[in-house]
Amino acid sequence: TKSLKETLQEVIPGKQEQLRKLKTEHAQAVIGDVKVENIIGGMRGLKAMLWEASVLDPNEGIRFHGLSIPDCRKVLPSAPGGKEIIAESMLWLLMTGKVPSEAQTRQLSRELAEKGELPPFVEKLVDSLPATLHPMTQLGIGVAALNHDSVFQAAYEKGIKKSEYWTYMLDDCLNLIARLPALAARIYLNVYQPGTPLPAINKDLDLIGNYSTLLGFGDNHNLTEYLRLYIALHGDHEGGNASAHTAHLVGSTLSDPYLSYSAALFALAGPLHGLANQEVLRWQFAMQEEIGSDVSHEKIKEYLWKTLKSGQVVPGYGHGVLRNPDPRFIALQEFCDARPELHESSIIQLVKKTSEVAPAVLKEHGKTKNPYPNVDATSGCVLYHYGLKEFKYYTVIFGVSRALGALTQLVWARALGLPLERPKSLSIDALEKLIT
Numbered sequence: 451t452k453s454l455k456e457t458l459q460e461v462i463p464g465k466q467e468q469l470r471k472l473k474t475e476h477a478q479a480v481i482g483d484v485k486v487e488n489i490i491g492g493m494r495g496l497k498a499m500l501w502e503a504s505v506l507d508p509n510e511g512i513r514f515h516g517l518s519i520p521d522c523r524k525v526l527p528s529a530p531g532g533k534e535i536i537a538e539s540m541l542w543l544l545m546t547g548k549v550p551s552e553a554q555t556r557q558l559s560r561e562l563a564e565k566g567e568l569p570p571f572v573e574k575l576v577d578s579l580p581a582t583l584h585p586m587t588q589l590g591i592g593v594a595a596l597n598h599d600s601v602f603q604a605a606y607e608k609g610i611k612k613s614e615y616w617t618y619m620l621d622d623c624l625n626l627i628a629r630l631p632a633l634a635a636r637i638y639l640n641v642y643q644p645g646t647p648l649p650a651i652n653k654d655l656d657l658i659g660n661y662s663t664l665l666g667f668g669d670n671h672n673l674t675e676y677l678r679l680y681i682a683l684h685g686d687h688e689g690g691n692a693s694a695h696t697a698h699l700v701g702s703t704l705s706d707p708y709l710s711y712s713a714a715l716f717a718l719a720g721p722l723h724g725l726a727n728q729e730v731l732r733w734q735f736a737m738q739e740e741i742g743s744d745v746s747h748e749k750i751k752e753y754l755w756k757t758l759k760s761g762q763v764v765p766g767y768g769h770g771v772l773r774n775p776d777p778r779f780i781a782l783q784e785f786c787d788a789r790p791e792l793h794e795s796s797i798i799q800l801v802k803k804t805s806e807v808a809p810a811v812l813k814e815h816g817k818t819k820n821p822y823p824n825v826d827a828t829s830g831c832v833l834y835h836y837g838l839k840e841f842k843y844y845t846v847i848f849g850v851s852r853a854l855g856a857l858t859q860l861v862w863a864r865a866l867g868l869p870l871e872r873p874k875s876l877s878i879d880a881l882e883k884l885i886t
């Protein structure tokens with residue numbers, strides 16, 4: 451069985467050649483205009499970045515190397531005894547563009563489990579943080595500290611050729627992904643169940659099977675399966691979103707993957723991005739409290755208008771690129787529809803009913819370009835139902851997941867020799883001069 455590194459080694463020369471050809475034969479080809487609205491509008495719509503693992507179509511949603519979410523759910527290997535995609539098979543697809551065999555997936559699971567323990571100084575560091583510090587801040591601190599053991603940084607100091615960067619990057623990226631469950635679970639227990647010891651990592655389990663066990667949910671098969679699906683689906687969403695882009699930007703300075711991904715996590719921690727999944731639950735519970743047991747469409751509509759009229763955004767709705775319901779939202783809804791016990795859950799039903807009412811209200815409100823739910827609208831309520839109720843923690847789970855795509859791109863950026871990212875900025879005066 452070929453390892454992930456061996457498979458990548460085979461794939462990289464072809465991509466390098468493809469890029470070399472583009473550079474030498476088409477460097478001056480024009481693929482779009484830069485408009486003033488792009489510059490003052492957060493660069494929406496500007497095609498200005500290379501990103502290998504996935505491409506987001508505004509109408510159809512995400513495809514990972516051409517595979518849609520339903521395709522992935524059909525072809526990517528799951529855990530023994532499970533049905534959902536696991537992080538390892540998604541990571542393999544993102545990195546190599548190929549669907550891994552069952553044996554390759556298991557081999558990667560074992561490799562990650564063997565690398566999964568935290569260095570003792572990081573455990574101590576995380577244990578010393580106040581439980582009142584937001585879990586995302588703690589995760590970012592822990593990930594940054596792991597750079598103590600960066601093999602890329604150590605090799606760079608000794609002196610390595612540019613063509614070798616990617617192999618050290620890959621080692622760091624796999625080490626980081628392997629350690630995320632122990633780090634993220636330690637934060638969870640420190641904050642919500644102080645004093646609970648963490649079990650050792652089980653070398654026979656997949657990454658997220660271990661994560662669930664470390665969190666204390668090892669016996670909860672439904673939650674473990676949901677976490678697997680959730681983490682696979684959130685793995686990558688092309689390159690322009692704030693967290694992925696941050697990892698790419700920081701990585702372009704040849705910062706190691708720990709520092710690059712730590713920076714990405716702090717972008718993910720913003721309420722317009724990854725923190726939205728925490729915000730959705732907070733907002734839906736506030737709605738439930740206000741409207742009580744009468745969860746009619748009419749009452750939900752009133753509450754939506756109240757939120758909008760107070761000048762706040764409706765969390766879980768809208769998107770920078772998507773213009774249709776998010777296929778990740780649909781996949782998570784399908785997960786719920788297939789499980790009768792979830793039909794009984796009041797929070798899941800409230801989230802579902804809200805998604806039936808909100809698009810029309812947002813359309814009438816007339817501001818958002820996309821009135822449909824994004825993945826955050828529904829991702830948290832299932833966690834809540836299955837017993838992971840601390841929603842301030844939810845973005846950490848997103849953070850464990852997004853490493854799959856952001857770190858994949860770091861490996862590719864170094865394999866393709868991409869340069870330091872450095873767009874040109876303009877002042878308002880300079881912009882005016884250009885258009886008059």
Ligand code: FAM
Nearest residue numbers: 722723726763764765766767768769770817818819820824
């Ligand atoms: N509720 C109310 N107003 C909204 C809205 C929402 N859900 N989504 C967009 N708008 C407003 C937006 O604030 C803007 O208003 P102003 O002109 O007054 O500034 C206007 O509609 C046009 O915005 P847009 O072009 O449609 O969206 P953007 O590309 O600027 O922003 C989001 C995209 C995701 C930041 C925005 O839709 C939003 O704030 N949504 C709520 C927060 C959320 O769910 N974020 C998670 C996104 C998710 F995919 C992720 O990253 N995990």
